[in-house]
């Protein structure tokens with residue numbers, strides 16, 4: 365490779381990194397300036413000490429975990445069954461799971477509110493638990509494209525049909541096959557879907573705000589509109605969480621010991 | 628009464644009839660091979676016995692119990708696949724113990740049985756490995772141990788050796804047979820390789836286009852094939868046509884076509900041979916203990932095998948020779 369080409373490569377790379385990191389650095393730097401004249405973690409301390417932060421953040425974490433559980437319960441058996449018994453339906457199912465990317469969250473939530481309001485046949489919005497459940501369902505829909513793709517990609521790496529038959533001939537029923545044969549073998553894929561779901565749910569605003577639940581997204585928005593330094597500290601924290609999720613995806617992919625090294 | 632009985636079994640996929648009027652009785656402890664070309668329905672028969680396909684009609688009985696309505700996981704049938712199909716997330720020991728664990732066996736029972744099975748397949752020290760750390764032959768042995776561990780009533784093997792290289796294939800087929808004899812387990816073995824079927828089976832079912840053409844011991848199948856298809860598919864064959872008077876080489880044999888195995892045809896005149904044909908040597912292959920000669924005689928190409936003898940060099944290509952065979956060795960073809 366010529367010196368010129370190499371140089372161009374480096375310049376493009378540096379530009380890209382700069383484009384991405386300089387605003388972040390500015391953000392971080394500003395978030396440390398809460399005390400006049402010196403850098404300090406005051407803004408972070410304030411945020412973390414804020415009971416509302418603790419409440420909304422733990423609420424969103426719990427919602428994320430519930431959403432992940434729903435996602436796994438819906439997606440793993442579906443993707444498994446489609447691969448095993450109705451491969452012709454795969455394009456349709458794939459299309460269906462992609463819909464949430466096309467339909468705005470606000471449309472989904474208005475649909476929910478119309479369908480499940482207090483005067484409907486299933487008044488979910490009438491109770492706190494019902495609304496929470498509705499929110500989790502909404503999150504599950506939003507995360508569906510990522511979860512389904514991740515799991516389906518994972519299923520592609522194993523011979524689903526033969527492994528299923530092997531397990532059946534050894535006496536296993538469907539539940540055993542799913543939990544002991546299929547799920548463990550697509551676990552890295554399921555986990556990467558789970559971390560994506562987590563990142564989506566933690567930052568989600570529309571559904572939580574319109575269903576009026578005390579989630580982290582609306583809190584972020586409120587702080588951002590009302591405080592000087594704390595929003596920037598919050599942004600840094602949110603970035604850290606997202607990156608931790610990405611890092612964990614890498615980790616589980618690398619440390620699934622029974623998998624052959626991908627070459 | 629046979630232990631495993633298949634009666635008037637039929638299977639169609641849509642309009643495509645894949646198995647037709649298949650009948651077979653397998654005695655307890657018997658080793659049966661289903662032999663036939665690719666696509667003739669062997670796997671489909673096996674999958675119906677295992678419960679993965681539903682017969683269009685017919686009965687399958689194991690120990691006089693009809694199993695057709697039963698799901699595969701209720702049949703207690705061991706299955707070995709061409710692609711090994713070991714669970715990649717489980718160790719060798721966990722794979723072998725899988726069936727017992729599902730049956731709810733105690734942990735110490737499982738450990739003992741797994742050790743016993745691993746010893747049986749000659750891999751006592753590999754229990755902690757994962758499947759991807761094993762060779763193909765080792766993986767298939769583990770798959771065999773896994774299928775046998777829960778003491779199934781019947782063992783089914785679907786071309787278990789096809790993915791292995793030639794040397795492993797021969798040693799593993801002998802090992803499978805030895806283990807099968809040892810345990811006395813009723814076994815159906817599917818293969819398209821006639822040598823494999825001939826060498827290890829108690830009886831062979833030769834299948835052609837979904838129909839069981841002939842059922843018999845390897846000796847019967849090879850020496851007395853009852854259909855042209857079986858004669859052609861199993862072993863090598865020389866075709867002889869009788870003349871209008873029903874004679875071959877001047878000897879009356881009856882009308883029609885006849886076949887003779889290469890080892891039934893002799894170079895030169897043999898005492899017991901009544902048919903003698905003049906021939907020209909076309910090819911000579913020296914294979915060591917056996918010499919295979921191809922010669923043109925009576926308007927056909929005849930292959931014959933003779934044993935090597937240090938005092939008798941093989942004939943030269945192009946030389947004129949006499950071939951002889953006994954009319955009793957002729958196989959009439961239907």
Ligand SMILES: Nc1ncnc2c1ncn2[C@@H]1O[C@H](COP(=O)(O)OP(=O)(O)O)[C@@H](O)[C@H]1O
Pocket residue numbers: 640643645663664665666667668669670671672
């Ligand atoms: N699930 C299926 N759907 C449609 N046709 C099938 C199916 N399984 C097998 N067949 C057809 O049945 C015939 C026999 O197949 P198979 O039993 O696998 O043959 P073999 O094992 O002897 O090679 C083939 O023509 C195959 O295409």
Ligand SMILES: [Mg+2]
Pocket residue numbers: 666669670671786
């Ligand atoms: Mg087959």
